[in-house]
Each structure stands twice: as structure tokens, then as C-alpha cells.
Amino acid sequence: MEIEKAPKGVEVLKRDIIEYIIFSLLLVLLILSESYNFLLFHTLAEIFSIIIAGGVFLIGWNSRKYMKNSFFLIVGISFLFVAIIDLFHTLAYTGLPIFVGYTSNLPTQLWIAARYIQASSILIAVLFLKKKVPSRLLIGVYSTMTFFLIFLIFQGFFPDCYVEGVGLTPFKIISEYVIILLLIISLIGLYEHRKEFNPRVLTLINLFIGAMIISEFSFTLYISTYGFANFVGHVFKIIAFFFVYKAIIEISLQEPYNLLFRKLKSSQEKAEEAYAETEQIFNASLPLRILNLACDIIKVNDTFCELFNVERSDILGKKCYNVMRHSHCDTDLCALNQITGGKNKAIYETNFDLDQNGQKEITVIINAVPYKSSEGELLGIIQNFIDITKRKKAEERLEQFISTASHELRTPITVLVHSMELLEKYKNEMTQEQIEEMLNRLPRNVSLLSELVEDLLLISRLN
The missing domain is CATH 1.10.287.130 (Signal transduction histidine kinase, dimerisation/phosphotransfer (DHp) domain)
Incomplete structure (x- = not known):
């Protein structure tokens, strides 16, 4: 017995439930790892976000040719450089013997630099939602900015963000609120442009930004880099990047034709509407017939069929001189011969015997013009017919x-x-x-x- 396939919405819901359960279990394990070793928890949390950020970049970069705007491209490229700075942040974190001689100020500075890039890039992506930005320009700008920020931080020119024994500096706290403000503005912008997004993707992106806002707020409260507020901030960062994974990476892999925007689908719908409108105009216009260079009838409209009392299926694909012969056929006066001979238009009057016995004859004026491809190649002719029998x-x-x-x-x-x-x-x-x-x-x-x-x-x- 054949099992009836579940509706797509039910399948998506079941898949989401399973994924959220798996993610919750992994998140619990990560949280438990903090009780064993905070440095282990921090490293795993950052690696998780770095891997997802890299995936977002790959999706954005490889889909750039198919996108009509720069939102996803800007987000994708920015996430690559956010991942690079986050990697430095992870390696520089207090307790890892990699960048010797630096205090907890270094990873905090790297953190705030990465978050500035991330928040401002999301806002810029919203502002440039309907504009096209060259990918090479973005790579150049982000490369320069990232190198410059890392240079300032390691050379001691970047403002201090953390002082041992004191905690966060005013610059760090104010910066976190500035980043939160940028994220809130981005949320407003996304709402204004919500019609440009797939509703499911938009919801997940909003959840990502919301989780990041909570994360950034938590990072205004800690005193120790191993403190509880720091821990909560990283937990919400993990949650935020999970939503990014759901919104961009997973959907792009499982539903490649619905990636992030409904633009392609919308373009197809508009093309179909335009085609339907063109067909209506075509069928409502003067009787029209299109011939290819071999004299095959490839298209006729409704008014043509009504005028000559024929069915499309009876004439399409057949030679015009076999099914609708008249006095100009096989002569130099034939419209196709005139057009292929170099003329831009052929106009003449002729008679058609509709019942092949002379009892029902009509007189028409035929106006023929070239039928060309988009590259200008001659494909045949387009003819319109004016019935002048009554006249x-x-x-x-x-x-x-x-x-x-x-x-x-x-x-x-x-x-x-x-x-x-x-x-x-x-x-x-x-x-x-x-x-x-x-x-x-x-x-x-x-x-x-x-x-x-x-x-x-x-x-x-x-x-």
C-alpha cells in the first residue's frame, strides 16, 4: 500500500523540531563544559560561530551572480572578516599561551572590533538592499579595515576595553550600546523591507539579531573575563549563530531555489505575468502569423484563427503554402522572399479561398516585417492581416x-x-x-x- 506523503509544511516542522532538540542538547553540553573549564567552553563557542560565519561567506560569495542586490553579499563577506577577528579573539583569550605578554584587554579589543564590523555590516546591507555593490570593492574595503583594526589593536593604538582588576572601560560599555543601537536600526530596516525576504528567512534573521542584542547587553555587565555575564553573552552568541545557520546555510542547501530572497521567484512570477499580458495583447491584436525561414507556421493568434476559421493544431508546424496558398506563393512577391531579399517591409493585397471551392473567399492586406532574435539574427517574418473583404x-x-x-x-x-x-x-x-x-x-x-x-x-x- 502506498504511503501518502506528508505536506511540505509538516515535514519542515518535524525537521525543525528535531534540529532544535539536537541543538538544545549540544547547547546543554557546551554549558556543562563551562563548569569543567571556562576556556574550553569559550573556545568551543567561538569555533562554532567561526565555522558558521565561514559558511555564510561561502554561500554569499558563490551566489553573488544570481542576486540582484548586495544584502547577502555584504553580510557574507563581512562574516568572513568577522570570523578572522573572532579567530584572533579566540587565540588571544586569557589562559591560552599564544599571544604572550598581552592582558585580557587584547581579546576584549578584538571582540569589540569584530562586533562593530558585524553590526555595521548588517545595517549597511539593509541600506544597500536594492543596490548592487561590486564584490571586489567589498573584499578590498573589508580587507583593509580588518588589517587596519588588527594593526591598531596589536600596536596599542586601539582604545582600551578592559583593565585588569577594574573591569570594562567606558569605551567598551559605550561601544556595546552603540552596537546594540545599530542592530535595532537594522531590525527596523528589515521590517521596512520585509517584502523583499522569504518570511521564514526574515524571521530567523530577526531572531539572530535579537539574540545578538541580548549577547551584547550581557557583555556590558561582566567584570571578570571568566564571569557569569561573559558566559551568558557567549551562550546567546551561540544561539544567534544557530539562527544564522538555519536562515542561510541550511535553507541554501536544502532549498536552493528559495535562498534568502524571493527575488528569483518574484522575477519568475513577473515574467509569467508579463508573458500572460503579452499573450493577451497578441491575441487581441490584428490577425497575426509568424513564419520561420523554412515557411513553417510557428505561431498564430486568436483573431487569425477566427478570420480564417482554422484551429491552431491544424496549421502549426505546417508549410504556409500548403495550408493557406494564395497567388503570391512561390513568386518573388512572397513576403518571406521579399524580407530575406533585404526589404524591411512587404505589403500586398491578395485573396484566400477558405473552403477551397471559391464559395467563401476573403480579400486581405498582408503587412510583413522581419522576425529577429535578441541578437538581431533573422528568424523569419511576422505578418498581420487586414480583412478588406467587406470594403x-x-x-x-x-x-x-x-x-x-x-x-x-x-x-x-x-x-x-x-x-x-x-x-x-x-x-x-x-x-x-x-x-x-x-x-x-x-x-x-x-x-x-x-x-x-x-x-x-x-x-x-x-x-
Whole structure:
């Protein structure tokens, strides 16, 4: 029996529950490691965040060609350099015999430098959300800034952040609040641009920033680098980077087509909407037919099918001269021959026999233009058809009427002219009765002539 597959939302929920349980267990183990050795806990916590930061950089860097803005690229590149400074921070931490001769001030300075870069980069990424920033420029700026900060710290030019036996300096505490402010502003900016993000990704990023705010606040409270507030700050940093992992790395690996932004999906939807709109315009326009260079009919619109009373399936892919032959086929007057011969337009009038027995014939004007690719390569022709059958019949009726009217005009004119000649020539020889009879004929013929002239004027106005 086939087992029905669970809905995608249920699968995601189950996966999230499992991952949160696993993460919670690992977090408990990390917390327990602090009771054994704080330095072990600190090292594991920093390595966890460094690995995730490196993953964020790899995802951001490799997806830069597909992103229409720089948010993810800025975040990704900044996380690489944050990871570098965090690595120095980890190696310089009090208790590790690597940077000999330095106090707890060194790792604290490195920490605050990394957090400044991280918080300001998130805000910059939000500000440049709809702009494109060159990746090489970002690499250059972050490389220079990171090298400069590390140089200042190791050369003693960076402000002190921690004094042994005293605790945090005002600079360190104020800096933490400045970093918190930058993160809050970033949250506001993300909310303003929430439509640009996948809702699930946006929620996870907001959780990341929220956890970092709590972490930074904790780092304003400790006196000892091994103190409880320091421990809490690192716990929330672990939680924050777990959310980054969920938002960016995991989703990019498991749902590569929905990575961070809905831009690609949105672009596809817009393309589909544009295509649908174009199709509506195409089908509502004059009868259209597209031929390739081999005379195959590759596309027609609805009005074309209505005009020629055909089904698309009956003509698409077939030679135009086989299914819709007319007098210009196989001659130099053929539209395709004219266009391939160098003309930019071909216009002519021709007749189509719709029922192949001459009982239903239409007259059309065909206007043909080149059909080209985006690179300008000639692919065929586009033809529109103007049905002038009714106009042609009207013209024929008009010609017939004019011919009849011309004949009818001759009668009263002939009578008038003949009467005038008789009167002029034989007036003296005619009786009064004959003269009056002839004069009585003149008004009747003038009236008839006037009616015919009025009819002609009316036809002229209608035409």
C-alpha cells in the first residue's frame, strides 16, 4: 500500500523540531563544559560561530551572480572578516599561551572590533538592499579595515576595553550600546523591507539579531573575563549563530531555489505575468502569423484563427503554402522572399479561398516585417492581416451604383438638352400648347436630376 506523503509544511516542522532538540542538547553540553573549564567552553563557542560565519561567506560569495542586490553579499563577506577577528579573539583569550605578554584587554579589543564590523555590516546591507555593490570593492574595503583594526589593536593604538582588576572601560560599555543601537536600526530596516525576504528567512534573521542584542547587553555587565555575564553573552552568541545557520546555510542547501530572497521567484512570477499580458495583447491584436525561414507556421493568434476559421493544431508546424496558398506563393512577391531579399517591409493585397471551392473567399492586406532574435539574427517574418473583404464588396457596389447613376443622369440631361434645342430651333413654328407641354417636362427632369445629385453627394460623404 502506498504511503501518502506528508505536506511540505509538516515535514519542515518535524525537521525543525528535531534540529532544535539536537541543538538544545549540544547547547546543554557546551554549558556543562563551562563548569569543567571556562576556556574550553569559550573556545568551543567561538569555533562554532567561526565555522558558521565561514559558511555564510561561502554561500554569499558563490551566489553573488544570481542576486540582484548586495544584502547577502555584504553580510557574507563581512562574516568572513568577522570570523578572522573572532579567530584572533579566540587565540588571544586569557589562559591560552599564544599571544604572550598581552592582558585580557587584547581579546576584549578584538571582540569589540569584530562586533562593530558585524553590526555595521548588517545595517549597511539593509541600506544597500536594492543596490548592487561590486564584490571586489567589498573584499578590498573589508580587507583593509580588518588589517587596519588588527594593526591598531596589536600596536596599542586601539582604545582600551578592559583593565585588569577594574573591569570594562567606558569605551567598551559605550561601544556595546552603540552596537546594540545599530542592530535595532537594522531590525527596523528589515521590517521596512520585509517584502523583499522569504518570511521564514526574515524571521530567523530577526531572531539572530535579537539574540545578538541580548549577547551584547550581557557583555556590558561582566567584570571578570571568566564571569557569569561573559558566559551568558557567549551562550546567546551561540544561539544567534544557530539562527544564522538555519536562515542561510541550511535553507541554501536544502532549498536552493528559495535562498534568502524571493527575488528569483518574484522575477519568475513577473515574467509569467508579463508573458500572460503579452499573450493577451497578441491575441487581441490584428490577425497575426509568424513564419520561420523554412515557411513553417510557428505561431498564430486568436483573431487569425477566427478570420480564417482554422484551429491552431491544424496549421502549426505546417508549410504556409500548403495550408493557406494564395497567388503570391512561390513568386518573388512572397513576403518571406521579399524580407530575406533585404526589404524591411512587404505589403500586398491578395485573396484566400477558405473552403477551397471559391464559395467563401476573403480579400486581405498582408503587412510583413522581419522576425529577429535578441541578437538581431533573422528568424523569419511576422505578418498581420487586414480583412478588406467587406470594403472590396462595398467598393464594387459603389462602382456599380456610380455606373447606374451615370446612366440615369444621362436621361434627364438628354431630355433637358433636347427640349432646350427644340424650343430654341422651332419656337416660332410650335403652337402655344406644344410649348407649354415641353416646358412642363423641364421641372420633372430637373427634379430627377437634383435627386440623383443628392444621392451622389450622400454616397460621397459616406465613402
